[in-house]
Amino acid sequence: MPFIVIPGPYIKPHFWIIENIKMTRSILSEKTVCYHCGETCLTTRYTIAEKQFCCQGCKAVYTILADNNLCNYYNFNDHPGANRNRLDKRFQYLDEPGIMKELVDYTDDQLTIVTLYIPHIHCSSCIWLLEKLNKFNPAIYYSRIDFLKKQLNVKFNPAAISLRELVELLYDIGYEPLISLQDVIKKQNAEPKDNLVQRIAVAGFCFGNVMLLSFPEYLGLSAFEQSFKHFFGWLNILFCMPAVFYSGWEYFNSAYSNLKNRVLNIDFPLALGIAVLFLRTVTEVITHTGAGFADTLCGLVFFLLVGKFVQRKTYHHISFERDYRSFFPVAVQVITDNGEKPVPIAELKVGQRILLRHNEIIPADAILLKGEALIDFSFVTGESVPVSKTLGEIIYAGGRQTSEAIELEVVKPVSQSYLTQLWNNEVFTRSGNNRMETFNQRVSKYFTIVLLVIAIASLLVWLPNWQRGLAAFTAVLIVACPCALALSTPFTMSAALSIFDKNLFYLKNTAVVEQLAGINTIVFDKTGTITAPADSHVGLNGYLTDHQKQLIYSVCSNSNHPLSRMICHYLGNLEKLPVVNYREVAGMGIMASVGSHEVKIGGGRLLFHKDDGEADATKVLLMVDGVYLGYFTFRQRYRNGLKRIAQLGDDYKLFLLSGDSNHEKDELLSVFKQAERMNFNQSPQDKLDFIRLLHQMNARVMMVGDGLNDAGALKQSDLGIAVTDNVNNFSPGCDAILDGRAFDKLPQFLRFAKNTVSIIHISFLISLTYNLIGLSYAITGLLSPLTAAVLMPLSTATIISFTSIATHIVAKKRNLL
């Protein structure tokens, strides 16, 4: 964790050596990083007090903090800020009472309480600053961070500062809250109200006291101490009551409801074991025939609940259940006769005119009416290069406008847009989980039947002797109570889960590990999944001298167009020359003069006044002083480790589903082997149907995708994995989230999941061995409470230590630790 305190500001030396402009090294300046966010500074324009900033936004945040004497923020960590390249502050919609009511937890005249999700919270500086909001505005009474959930709880006086002003303040200091319609926060905070921790506490309390009271019995009590024995016995029963009727009650409930549905799951033998233990203990104490099994009973309940607790691992900061509502904005500006007005997008109607500014998301399918549309569909398709649209064209919802403000007319309501209609598909209304049966479910069916047969057989064997028979019957049920079996899965799975977690692979729950081991078909999406979205590969066709590079860099650095920025990044940090007569022609390119040179950068129409006809690959042509020098190409780079993915072809059937045309078919053939396994030009519905088709062929399918267009396929598959480069950003609903940096480890993950399942099988065998040992005592009807009390914790301890050690060793072997 980044909590090392490095005192003092830290700036890399920054100087230029201008000796000989023709020498290669000379025009490269020393790399500087932004004091606020740590990005490389492309320009020296933003400097205050010898501190370099990469953009106006970062500089502005620094100024605000400096004005409020809060620059200590920078002393706890290096570059703690978020990059503030984007400047768009639009929170007018927070003034709408309807929207505000949805967001706040509590409000009256004096006090409003709101919980905001802030993805950027990542270090101690964040805690330090955000808990000092009071210094910015005294109307904020209280601000507390929950670091792991990345949530900020604020109490403020609504008469002095509105919710909008509060959010704008947070925005100004670099912590923009993520406000979406599908409020994830409320759902996460509403934790399951089954009081598991309290029930563990009660079971532990009973277990400890019962052990204390049972100990004299183990050591043997002399004749004159018999009165103590009865006293201890009655106290034990008293302690068993809360353990059975409070802590362990859910096992009876679950066993009953499963029996009603004609399912035999592991809860049935557990409930049976608990009931038999309790009844036998009560009978023995009342009839003075023995000490009972109170210690085993309380221990069993305690360990089982601990197993449940371990299984319930959650990632507070990751949401696996997001749908389109959390992707789209809360409100959009609608143009009415009386000017602009923010309208919640659910109330958006067909025919309304909406205004979208720079960096806003198009909420519904709409026709472009006015302005230059340059739409970034990276969240939808994974393609990072923005698409240019002409007037009158339909723009599908989900794109982000990257150019100036545009006006659109809505043609479909939000819920019926091209992308969101997927959510009306039956896949999303399917409530039950009809996915693969887990090992535990399969085994416990047979286990229960065998257990009952043995128990009844041992009763029948002793039949004329009712007492002995009943003793054997109950002893079998006690000893064979599948405590270790019930614990093997949660402990192995949670150990596996934390190993996946360390390798940036986040699984929704423990059952996903088993699903991961069971699949035999893998379907990949192309754009954004096997290609890296943020990292377009810039290629230069042609030769440029250093001086020409510098000319192009100088011109491009004036433009905010994404392609210009990529060219600047590609050329590196060169010295900027003064640029005059700069002109940017929308959709065509840029022209400018640098010194005595005339530079033209852009498409064929600008340079040669004709189209070159190639619309496929994005090209930027270069011309200096009328001489054509070559062009830049922008292609998406494949993620690292695609070759290793190809090796998966030996064990799994690999398929590719791409929304793109097939111009990369030949390169991908080396991965997917057969051309018919690659499907191009697939719509979101096609992807979903393809998965369904594979299901009909009895394949167990894992879908690896990223954007909203894969959402249907992810949901339809047996196991949906969303690949993302920032786990805090939006990703569609899925079973697991894979950080793009760990993409190359996918084969290891699959093998590790298989090993984990083997570990569960082995630990099942171990627990069976213990059961057999116990059974050999039990069927004789002579099970002593001490044997039971030793066997149960011993088997549990063996299982827990075996599973954690084995998982650790396997993870080491797979290079995951």
Next chain:
Amino acid sequence: MSIIYFLIGCSVLLALAFLSAFFWAQRSGQNDDLYTPSVRILLDDEQEAVEDK
């Protein structure tokens, strides 16, 4: 040996006191966020400390 009855009574009462203390802590939300306080305690407010002197 009847002192044992008294002693056991005491020990059970003490254990119940701890159990109820845990319940109180759980209900009042003290265990909701187990991570942030561990960071918060390391952040001292240097500037205010200087003003105090």
